[in-house]
Amino acid sequence: MHERTAAVSDDGAVSAPAIGTLPASEPAARAWRRDTLASAALFFDLEEAALAEIGQCLRFAQANGLTVDTVEQEDFRVPSFAAAVRGIQAQLDRGAGIAVLRGLDPSTFSEAEAEIIAWGLCNYLGRPLRQGIATDRRLFTVSDKGAANTDPTRIGASARRSPKHSDNGCLEPRPPCYIGLLCYRAASDGGDSTVISARTVFDTIRRERPDLLPVYFDRYHFRSPQLHVWPAGGPTIRKPIMEFSHGELRIHYARVMIEPGMALAGTPLSAWQREALDFLDEVIERPDLCFRHPLKPGEILLVNNLVTLHGREAFAPGTAGGRILKRIWMWRRHVGAGVDPVALDLEELA
Secondary structure, three states, X not given: OOOEOOEEOOOOOEEOOOOXXXXXXXXXXXXXXXXXXXXXXHEEEOOHHHHHHHHHHHHHXXXXXXXXXXXXXXXXXXXXXXXXXXXXXXXXXXXXXXXXXXXXXXXXXXHHHHHHHHHHHHHHHOEEEOOOOOOOOOOEEEXXXXXXXXXXXXXXXXXXXXXXXXXXXXXXXXXXXXXXXXXXXXXXXXXXXXXXXXXXXXXXXXXXXXXXXXXXXXXXXXXXXXXXXXXXXXXXXXXXXXXXXXXXXXXXXXXXXXXXXHHHOOOOOOHHHHHHHHHHHXXXXXXXXXXXXXXXXXXXXXXXXXXXXXXXXXXXXXXXOOOEEEEEEEEOOOOOOOOOHHHHHHHHOO
């Protein structure tokens, strides 16, 4: 038996909405399908002034030997981009949960400079957080690692198709709110990014298989990626697949982590749970429910990781010229307790 979670509201009150209903504050704009998605609203173009300011920041970094590990907010100031941030955040928080930032030209900067740009721009949207302990502290390079990738939970380090999932940030007490993916080099063939709304998934299951809904609100063991495990910690983290939190429906899913995680915990999936996850897998792969975009060099795909699932189609395995994305994880500073230590402790620990 798995423990069912209750939602905690912004004022600290515990509530458990009926599983078949949604919080009144859940944004209606999240209930999108491919044919209803306002695609034009997803794209944001960097202005010429912002591109010039980014160039100035890179020259400053180069002159002072800064890298993605040493650059700070004070070193990467792009006021022309700051003016657009509220609109992007609104699209991520109250809109479809997807945005694509365009205008960068990777032929004008190196891969190391792409890392500084990715970190610097995403720092305007939220607080970047670590993705590893000894390495990947500020970003992770998504590319085909070939035989060097021995972790079955890290499909993103291969050229294989990556089924839709959320990034779970197993080092931290809560997952990233946003994910940013700067495309430095596209694959020669394939690699399209795909996104689906948690609200659309919920509505579809409620309509077609309402008997399965309670199964997704139970807590499951997720097997943590090998590079995302505290040395003194356990091999799994526990969370529900769906939950109502802070007035919204949130989703946490990665089948590749749940199945082995439950086995590691000595509680393998039951036949009923397996049926529910199989149906979820079928729903999230329906093409008519998904946004699909071939991410171009210089574009940054931004997704709200709490209310969408994202994936990637298989692509041609690369050599030195293969597909390269720079991934940033962010916590929102402007929602709930944000990143204020006093507010966070009172909300999460008190």
